Amino acid sequence: MHEITEPTALELLHSSTQRLTMAEAQLFVSQDEFTCSVCLDTLTDPVALPCGHNFCLKCLTDYWDQSQECRCPQCTSMNFTTRPSLRRNNLLNEVIKNLKKTTLSSPPPQNYVGPGDVECDFCTGKKFRAVKSCLTCPASYCQTHLQPHYEGDALKHHKLVDPDRNLKEKLCEKHQKSLEIFCKTDDSCICMMCVVTEHNGHKMGELETEREEKQVSDV
Structure with a gap:
């Protein structure tokens, strides 16, 4: 069972979403602020991480269980040595409930x-x-x-x-790296690993540059 604690008053004060009044939220926030970046749907039972990003409680716990590491799924640079206590974002949850009744809708079909x-x-x-x-x-x-x-x-x-x-x-079949270099000596597209391991001393050029030059010469 994951421990869920209420955020302190200071944390609520510093939350950008929670500084908004209900009326301001309806006028100024975008759909993205209420979308979980894991399931890409409207936040359900939102919890906040110390980095400020919000996720559905179930999405975040499932993500951590599957990845076997505790980091923010959105900024990825926020890593935790131990699984932190998840803080239920009650005010954000209330904002979402109210917006669902008025302006909040599913992401655009396109x-x-x-x-x-x-x-x-x-x-x-x-x-x-x-x-x-x-x-x-x-x-x-x-x-x-x-x-x-x-x-x-x-x-x-x-x-x-x-x-x-x-x-x-x-991708290079051997190294599974992107093909970025054209080896003029062997007339082949290679990756950076190929440059170091097999094509040392060969005449080379950037693949994109070589392609553009060829297109010009073919005109």
């Missing part, structure tokens, strides 16, 4: 994956369409699950491209 769309690899249940694919991970992400790539230092240097359903074709 965000869900449709025919011809690339689906997000991290959505559970009904899939959202991907807005970017990462050649470094490699995986495709919807807008919500893509956020750590913009916020976390460890992911900022990953190579993001438009959604691509053929990511595996852009």
